[in-house]
Amino acid sequence: MLELTAYELAEKVRDREVSAREAAEAALARIDEVEERVRSFITLTPELALERAGRVDERAGSGGIRLWEAVPIAVKDVLSTRGVQTTCGSKILEGFEPVYDASALRNFGGDMIMLGKANMDEFAMGSSTENSAYGVSRNPWDLERVPGGSSGGSAAAVAAGEGWWALGTDTGGSVRQPAALCGIVGLKPTYGRVSRYGLIAFASSLDQIGPMTRDVRDAALLLQAVAGHDPRDSTSAGVEVPDYLAELDRGAEGLRVGLVTELTNIEGVEPGVREVVESVARRLEGAGASVEEASLPHAEYGLPAYYIVAPAEVSSNLARYDGVRYGLRVPADGVHEMYRRTRNEGFGAEAKRRIMIGTYALSSGYYEAYYARAQKVRTRIIQDFRAAFSRFDVLLSPTSPTVAFRIGERVDDPLAMYASDICSIPANMAGLPAISVPGGLSEGLPVGVQLMSDHFTEPMLLRAARAVEEVVDFRYRMKP
Amino acid sequence: MISEEQVRHVADLARLGLTDEEVSKMRDQLGVILESIEKISELDLEGVPPTANPLNLTNVLRPDTPREPLPREEALRVAPEVMDNMFAVPRID
Known part of the structure; x- marks a missing residue:
């Protein structure tokens, strides 16, 4: 059962060939077997998973489940789950039990078969899970290496077969980069496609929830489950949700693919990664797509502009952790000293760095030079994409410039860590949908290729991603 | 570049009680990042309009309908x- 894709498992549950409870038991047994080595989860919820699986089976018996409801899932610990500890990977939220579920989970009808809350970099800031206050997750392909981040626990869980799929969040690449490093599929939908209500905020103009799955069909199915307008999130889009599975198998024929020079032929992209991307391009061409070079002239400014916009929003969003209404409080005589102690003890090093950068960039006298300029750079990046999408359906590049790096390798070098997101950030800055699909191996480790497309064109993006899956030699297999 | 004094000022704005050691490390790291x-x-960027939100949303309004608030005990x-x-x-x- 653990070898099936989520879609295949869901069909079997729907057709009563296996029960959701059996599926949950199989996943929990696999967790027992590998979790000590992989450490994907901050909190495990086996009783809850079994209880809800039982209810899903009852409903399946009376003919009433939607496919996605049948499949046990790991949920990144940044999504609020009613009555289940939600830490965001931070000491400041240790023991915090939200009083409601995130809206993105609403289509599971309260019976989401959740296996547990997946590990992550603190407040989703990082590219390795090394910023988690609850320990580092391991890459199932090589336990000495990071799974990527910030949704590293979700990626590791899927790659290790601790369940079939997971939800992550992506602000600068946090779904796609760990998916790439762990050899799975990761989709960041269009900004506004999935409600952020109950997603604990990092950078509100960039954050999106996305599927992390074994293959592209699974990503389409999980997107179907979480997409949609939500009156509780004013940035969620009132755009109709299409059938994400309908166009999947239309193949590469006629697709106009642009290979992005500025994200592929640049310093920092490993030769092995570039080779995989170029080979995918050739194979797509062989399958009937047209492939030409595309240019995003301002792509190189994406990273520096992001490191103004994201920390600025962080400094505002993380102001709420003040030891008053929830979370950690470190006692002190006066309220100001209580704030200072609580926040200094509760936040880890990276969270503090970002709060500091953001507070500085927004402070009097610096706002124009930093934040206001970064917002204009953002416009330039969007204009580049608009020009590119007049010629191309999808844009191709690496997802991550490197394969999975060793634990500890970048932990004391913030700039090296930030560079992990150089290829993935532009899509967040422009609010575009983007997906990472395994393209092959380099040094025995998975390489992800990224496809980006125009706002709300996920059906076409998923079709192109499925076409990549068809032409590459990579197939999902549980590790370790 | 950023001085230790500036680091302390920004930390104070952000209500972060950094230790002396953290202040010094933060000065070096922020310097490199900045x-x-x-x-x-x-x-x-002369004449380029800013982007605050990738979908260019402006004011999003909803009907002002009363509903049950979170019970006080829950909160x-x-x-x-x-x-x-x-x-x-x-x-x-």
Whole structure:
């Protein structure tokens, strides 16, 4: 059962060939077997998973489940789950039990078969899970290496077969980069496609929830489950949700693919990664797509502009952790000293760095030079994409410039860590949908290729991603 | 570049009680990060409109319909300290 894709498992549950409870038991047994080595989860919820699986089976018996409801899932610990500890990977939220579920989970009808809350970099800031206050997750392909981040626990869980799929969040690449490093599929939908209500905020103009799955069909199915307008999130889009599975198998024929020079032929992209991307391009061409070079002239400014916009929003969003209404409080005589102690003890090093950068960039006298300029750079990046999408359906590049790096390798070098997101950030800055699909191996480790497309064109993006899956030699297999 | 004095000022704005050791490390790291961010100053951005939200949303309105609020006990259940059915804080200085 653990070898099936989520879609295949869901069909079997729907057709009563296996029960959701059996599926949950199989996943929990696999967790027992590998979790000590992989450490994907901050909190495990086996009783809850079994209880809800039982209810899903009852409903399946009376003919009433939607496919996605049948499949046990790991949920990144940044999504609020009613009555289940939600830490965001931070000491400041240790023991915090939200009083409601995130809206993105609403289509599971309260019976989401959740296996547990997946590990992550603190407040989703990082590219390795090394910023988690609850320990580092391991890459199932090589336990000495990071799974990527910030949704590293979700990626590791899927790659290790601790369940079939997971939800992550992506602000600068946090779904796609760990998916790439762990050899799975990761989709960041269009900004506004999935409600952020109950997603604990990092950078509100960039954050999106996305599927992390074994293959592209699974990503389409999980997107179907979480997409949609939500009156509780004013940035969620009132755009109709299409059938994400309908166009999947239309193949590469006629697709106009642009290979992005500025994200592929640049310093920092490993030769092995570039080779995989170029080979995918050739194979797509062989399958009937047209492939030409595309240019995003301002792509190189994406990273520096992001490191103004994201920390600025962080400094505002993380102001709420003040030891008053929830979370950690470190006692002190006066309220100001209580704030200072609580926040200094509760936040880890990276969270503090970002709060500091953001507070500085927004402070009097610096706002124009930093934040206001970064917002204009953002416009330039969007204009580049608009020009590119007049010629191309999808844009191709690496997802991550490197394969999975060793634990500890970048932990004391913030700039090296930030560079992990150089290829993935532009899509967040422009609010575009983007997906990472395994393209092959380099040094025995998975390489992800990224496809980006125009706002709300996920059906076409998923079709192109499925076409990549068809032409590459990579197939999902549980590790370790 | 950024001085230790500036680091302390920004930390104070952000209500972060950094230790002396953290202040010194933060000065070095922020210096390097800010230098890399400076790259955007080389662009000519005259007349370029800012983007605050990638979908260019402006005011999003909804009908002002009353609904049941979160019960007080629920909201207070996760609080670090409660007094007389309210959030309690240390002396306000």
